[in-house]
Amino acid sequence: MGSITNSTGSFFNRSLSQMSDLRGQIERTRTQIATGSKFERGSQDPAAAAQLRSVARREAFSRVEGDNAARVGQDLGAAADELESVTALLQRARELTLQAASTPTGPDGRRAIAIELEQLGQELFSRANATSLTGEPLFAGQSSGPAFIRDALGNVTYAGTPQSGAIPIAQGTAIERGLPGNEVFQFDVNGSPSSAFAVLGALTTALQGGAADPVAAANAAIEGIDAALDTANRATTIIGTRMAWTEQVQQQQGERNIALAERRSRLGDTDIADAVARLQQTLTALEASQSAFARVSSLTLFDALR
Amino acid sequence: MPSAIFTIGRSGLTASRRSLELTAQNIANAENVNYSRRTLTQGELVMTGSIGTIAQDSLGGVRPGAIERAESMLVQRQARDASSALSAAEAEFFALREAESAIETSGVFTGLVDFEASLTRLQNNPLEPALRLSAVESARKLAGNFRIANATLVNARNLVQAEASAEALTVNERAQELAEINADLVGAREGTAGRAALLDARDKALRGLAEEFGISPTINADGTADVMLSGTPPVALVTGAVASSVSVTFAADGTAAFAVGGATFTPTGGAMAGRASALAEMAGLQTGLDALAVSAITLSNSAQANGVDANGAPGGPLFSGTGAGTINVVLASADGLATAPAGAAAGSRDTANLAALIAALAAPTGPTSGADALLLGLSSKVSALETRAQGLSVVAASAEAELLRETGVDLDTEAANLVRLQQAFEANSRVIQVASTLFDTILGLR
Numbered sequence: 001m002g003s004i005t006n007s008t009g010s011f012f013n014r015s016l017s018q019m020s021d022l023r024g025q026i027e028r029t030r031t032q033i034a035t036g037s038k039f040e041r042g043s044q045d046p047a048a049a050a051q052l053r054s055v056a057r058r059e060a061f062s063r064v065e066g067d068n069a070a071r072v073g074q075d076l077g078a079a080a081d082e083l084e085s086v087t088a089l090l091q092r093a094r095e096l097t098l099q100a101a102s103t104p105t106g107p108d109g110r111r112a113i114a115i116e117l118e119q120l121g122q123e124l125f126s127r128a129n130a131t132s133l134t135g136e137p138l139f140a141g142q143s144s145g146p147a148f149i150r151d152a153l154g155n156v157t158y159a160g161t162p163q164s165g166a167i168p169i170a171q172g173t174a175i176e177r178g179l180p181g182n183e184v185f186q187f188d189v190n191g192s193p194s195s196a197f198a199v200l201g202a203l204t205t206a207l208q209g210g211a212a213d214p215v216a217a218a219n220a221a222i223e224g225i226d227a228a229l230d231t232a233n234r235a236t237t238i239i240g241t242r243m244a245w246t247e248q249v250q251q252q253q254g255e256r257n258i259a260l261a262e263r264r265s266r267l268g269d270t271d272i273a274d275a276v277a278r279l280q281q282t283l284t285a286l287e288a289s290q291s292a293f294a295r296v297s298s299l300t301l302f303d304a305l306r
Numbered sequence: 307m308p309s310a311i312f313t314i315g316r317s318g319l320t321a322s323r324r325s326l327e328l329t330a331q332n333i334a335n336a337e338n339v340n341y342s343r344r345t346l347t348q349g350e351l352v353m354t355g356s357i358g359t360i361a362q363d364s365l366g367g368v369r370p371g372a373i374e375r376a377e378s379m380l381v382q383r384q385a386r387d388a389s390s391a392l393s394a395a396e397a398e399f400f401a402l403r404e405a406e407s408a409i410e411t412s413g414v415f416t417g418l419v420d421f422e423a424s425l426t427r428l429q430n431n432p433l434e435p436a437l438r439l440s441a442v443e444s445a446r447k448l449a450g451n452f453r454i455a456n457a458t459l460v461n462a463r464n465l466v467q468a469e470a471s472a473e474a475l476t477v478n479e480r481a482q483e484l485a486e487i488n489a490d491l492v493g494a495r496e497g498t499a500g501r502a503a504l505l506d507a508r509d510k511a512l513r514g515l516a517e518e519f520g521i522s523p524t525i526n527a528d529g530t531a532d533v534m535l536s537g538t539p540p541v542a543l544v545t546g547a548v549a550s551s552v553s554v555t556f557a558a559d560g561t562a563a564f565a566v567g568g569a570t571f572t573p574t575g576g577a578m579a580g581r582a583s584a585l586a587e588m589a590g591l592q593t594g595l596d597a598l599a600v601s602a603i604t605l606s607n608s609a610q611a612n613g614v615d616a617n618g619a620p621g622g623p624l625f626s627g628t629g630a631g632t633i634n635v636v637l638a639s640a641d642g643l644a645t646a647p648a649g650a651a652a653g654s655r656d657t658a659n660l661a662a663l664i665a666a667l668a669a670p671t672g673p674t675s676g677a678d679a680l681l682l683g684l685s686s687k688v689s690a691l692e693t694r695a696q697g698l699s700v701v702a703a704s705a706e707a708e709l710l711r712e713t714g715v716d717l718d719t720e721a722a723n724l725v726r727l728q729q730a731f732e733a734n735s736r737v738i739q740v741a742s743t744l745f746d747t748i749l750g751l752r
Contacts, residue, residue: 007714008714010710010711043686053415057422061423067427068427305724
């Protein structure tokens with residue numbers, strides 16, 4: 001008998017596989033809703049998984065760069081504070097020098113001025129060796145030791161490096177964490193190298209009686225103090241510009257982080273509304289398929305035969 | 307005269323009873339996937355005697371013929387080939403999915419990114435002990451992730467190998483079984499229930515073999531099946547009552563080699579071919595993973611050698627090891643990280659050397675890009691295999707449905723047969739009753 005029949009086994013196999021397909025879909029959608037992510041394995045969407053990896057990498061860097069930027073901002077802020085004090089200090093020194101250069105100020109007055117100038121010199125030295133919140137010198141470049149050293153004769157020399165290192169604070173952007181001390185406190189006067197310490201020190205010595213003509217010495221020192229002020233002002237400008245730059249970069253970072261998060265969410269997060277609708281649809285299909293199966297499978301001739 | 311009616315009625319009773327038995331047998335085996343439904347052929351029995359030109363017919367009723375088994379060589383073959391192809395795709399898919407989870411969830415990529423990130427953070431203040439320590443610890447985590455990835459990949463490979471070895475034993479058992487069935491089939495009489503059962507067993511053995519290897523069987527006139535395994539070159543597994551033995555061996559890199567009766571061959575279908583191809587893929591993955599580990603080791607150690615540590619001394623190696631399984635951190639203390647370039651003083655905050663290492667790690671040739679490419683390649687491959695397996699499962703299911711339609715039991719048909727045969731049985735008993743009445747009538751003549 002070569003007739004073709006509708007095999008009972010085939011009907012059950014077909015119905016079972018269709019229902020288990022539906023059940024699998026429901027399970028997958030449920031997992032998506034529960035975990036909040038569209039896929040658990042990269043092979044479910046290789047291209048999106050690769051993009052997610054690059055987003056995750058970018059986010060990891062963004063976090064670190066954000067920390068770095070905050071840190072650079074703090075260091076630059078500390079340096080700016082110190083520079084402000086240094087400028088005020090040099091202005092006071094200039095006033096005192098002008099007083100000393102005026103003839104009516106007598107020797108006693110000059111001695112008093114010399115004492116104050118000495119104090120200012122001390123303060124200048126300690127400000128030049130100021131440290132950041134975490135204890136690193138602000139003006140020593142890449143060195144971790146003190147920026148300026150005073151020898152037994154009272155001469156102050158720069159002990160740091162001529163460059164301060166740059167810190168990456170955004171993709172492709174690195175900002176130097178400060179200014180080396182030689183650019184803040186050292187300068188040329190009439191073509192010969194000098195420093196704020198040397199100018200103040202020399203003037204103090206002259207006013208304490210070290211010079212035959214203290215008025216002339218004071219007049220001569222004004223040029224050096226002006227140069228020191230100029231240098232300090234220039235440094236303030238540079239630091240201020242960098243602070244503004246850092247702030248701008250931080251702002252951009254915030255915006256970029258939001259963009260990254262959006263991108264990650266679009267690539268990998270479950271669209272809950274969509275998933276719930278699909279779940280409902282599949283559930284309905286499964287229920288319908290189950291009840292159809294139950295009804296069709298009871299339709300055998302054996303039931304009709306009594 | 308009435309005795310002929312008796313004989314006819316009795317033959318009809320016998321035929322319907324035997325048909326009923328077969329129907330009952332069909333119904334009992336409705337859920338047996340290896341059962342092919344049976345039917346009973348019947349022939350009219352007429353005896354003709356002739357003397358000279360006078361011929362006389364004597365009706366003898368019906369003769370129950372042979373038990374016929376529904377079969378269709380073509381559909382059987384389609385179902386076998388489809389299941390071979392599906393098994394190959396599924397075996398490869400399941401094996402590689404395991405490998406994918408091994409490499410993806412072990413976090414090699416995340417470890418590399420964290421290592422890069424902690425080095426970038428260290429640039430902010432290269433002498434801060436906490437940052438240095440965190441950089442070294444992230445290197446340790448990276449090494450750990452590499453070792454986990456390696457171990458899980460090895461584990462996945464071992465599972466596939468163990469499965470291949472176990473299934474080779476099953477194949478040998480089935481081949482032996484088929485050889486015995488062949489021997490029995492030669493002696494089995496045509497049209498008997500015993501022969502039909504042997505043919506069922508033969509088809510079951512062939513289907514079992516087809517799941518593991520692509521086969522091209524030859525069905526001989528006496529019903530015996532000779533089996534060639536498809537591959538390069540094709541080899542004979544079962545010839546008549548003789549079965550060869552399949553063996554599988556594994557090379558050092560984990561790839562599988564197959565031999566039948568000592569002759570090596572490469573299978574082209576079935577789960578074994580899928581496993582062989584998955585093992586070859588895994589060997590490639592192992593090479594890729596080892597290359598990533600070596601790249602991380604080499605870049606870090608050469609950067610260390612190019613720079614000086616916090617105390618101004620030349621940097622020692624950060625990692626030891628020759629691959630993903632052996633990578634480990636050997637730097638004794640976090641002070642030993644060579645952040646500053648060679649020639650820098652002790653306590654230098656110069657990060658040129660550190661920046662060079664970060665750039666090398668992040669370069670398109672560096673391990674991070676390598677890990678990304680490895681994962682992308684693997685997940686694309688797994689995704690393609692999944693699609694293929696899904697497609698083939700539809701093909702296999704429809705071939706299976708076709709086969710069941712040709713050979714399976716339809717309960718409705720059997721129910722109708724039951725009614726029909728019951729009626730036939732009752733009608734035949736009626737014939738005997740009538741014959742008996744006739745006989746009684748004759749005996750009652752006075």
